[in-house]
Amino acid sequence: MSLAAEDFRYISDLVHRHSAIVLEPGKEYLVESRLTPVLRDEGSGSIAHLVQRLQSRREPTLTTKVVEAMTTNETSWFRDQHPFDLFAGHLLDTLQSTRNAERSIDVWCAAASTGQEPYSLAMLLQDWLLAHPGWRGRIVATDLDEQVLTRARTGRYSQLEVNRGLPVQRLVRHFSRAGTEWELDEGLRRMVEFRQLNLATPFPPTTGTYDVVFCRNVLIYFDLATKRAILGRLKQVLRPGGFLVLGGAETTLNIDEDFERVQIERATCYRVRSGKARS
Numbered sequence: 684m685s686l687a688a689e690d691f692r693y694i695s696d697l698v699h700r701h702s703a704i705v706l707e708p709g710k711e712y713l714v715e716s717r718l719t720p721v722l723r724d725e726g727s728g729s730i731a732h733l734v735q736r737l738q739s740r741r742e743p744t745l746t747t748k749v750v751e752a753m754t755t756n757e758t759s760w761f762r763d764q765h766p767f768d769l770f771a772g773h774l775l776d777t778l779q780s781t782r783n784a785e786r787s788i789d790v791w792c793a794a795a796s797t798g799q800e801p802y803s804l805a806m807l808l809q810d811w812l813l814a815h816p817g818w819r820g821r822i823v824a825t826d827l828d829e830q831v832l833t834r835a836r837t838g839r840y841s842q843l844e845v846n847r848g849l850p851v852q853r854l855v856r857h858f859s860r861a862g863t864e865w866e867l868d869e870g871l872r873r874m875v876e877f878r879q880l881n882l883a884t885p886f887p888p889t890t891g892t893y894d895v896v897f898c899r900n901v902l903i904y905f906d907l908a909t910k911r912a913i914l915g916r917l918k919q920v921l922r923p924g925g926f927l928v929l930g931g932a933e934t935t936l937n938i939d940e941d942f943e944r945v946q947i948e949r950a951t952c953y954r955v956r957s958g959k960a961r962s
């Protein structure tokens with residue numbers, strides 16, 4: 684299969700319009716490999732044919748399918764470990780004083796993929812809540828991609844998936860066998876509410892406000908203007924004293940100076956500088 688330059692341009696524009704993901708020249712191989720299953724599924728013989736169908740604008744579900752095929756959903760349990768040590772070992776205890784009047788902790792996992800990240804947080808939050816009677820906690824988990832959200836909601840994972848970062852004690856404690864898969868217990872599933880949300884467009888009024896936002900390994904796909912706009916919106920939903928956690932290759936530095944970087948042991952997080960809080 685060879686991808687014509689104008690078809691690559693059409694696909695990258697379409698993906699950018701719908702997700703803000705940047706596909707620069709040189710990523711033709713990625714478009715070809717990600718769209719191969721879509722072509723098969725759709726009975727389209729080539730990307731050129733698929734582009735013709737997309738241009739006719741008569742198939743909105745095809746657009747969604749192409750955009751979702753181009754998202755990178757790589758994730759694992761307790762990915763990179765340090766942000767989770769930070770959450771359990773520092774952020775929750777700090778929030779105990781700032782949120783003492785409400786006694787509730789709200790967490791947003793803003794690029795949740797197939798659920799490993801929000802469910803890892805749910806395990807830690809559940810442990811903390813058990814040690815702090817009278818407190819409540821919940822996690823909202825969002826992603827652009829409905830397909831990964833549908834999977835995440837099932838709470839079911841393959842052996843290969845649970846092998847990626849999930850400590851065996853957690854597997855035994857929180858999962859039961861479901862055929863060839865592992866199913867997460869209902870208590871943890873109920874702590875996480877999955878919703879579709881595009882970070883690149885204004886957040887809906889139902890978004891809510893949060894004490895901790897995990898927005899990891901997604902800003903890397905966007906251009907500077909999009910990163911800046913997203914950080915600006917995240918600032919609006921962070922409660923005073925709240926924390927933003929980004930991926931290891933992501934930062935607010937030189938993008939939004941209203942955030943200050945906080946280094947705690949081997950982990951980094953960000954807070955809105957005092958006086959720069961929500962307007």
Ligand SMILES: C[S@@+](CC[C@H](N)C(=O)[O-])C[C@H]1O[C@@H](n2cnc3c(N)ncnc32)[C@H](O)[C@@H]1O
Pocket residue numbers: 701702703704754755756757758759762793794795796797800825826827828831880881882883898899900901904930
């Ligand atoms: C590499 S995964 C990161 C998953 C998880 N945060 C982690 O670090 O393991 C990136 C996720 O961002 C989602 N994504 C891409 N563009 C998005 C957008 N515009 N709005 C919301 N989510 C988006 C993708 O669908 C994908 O599931």
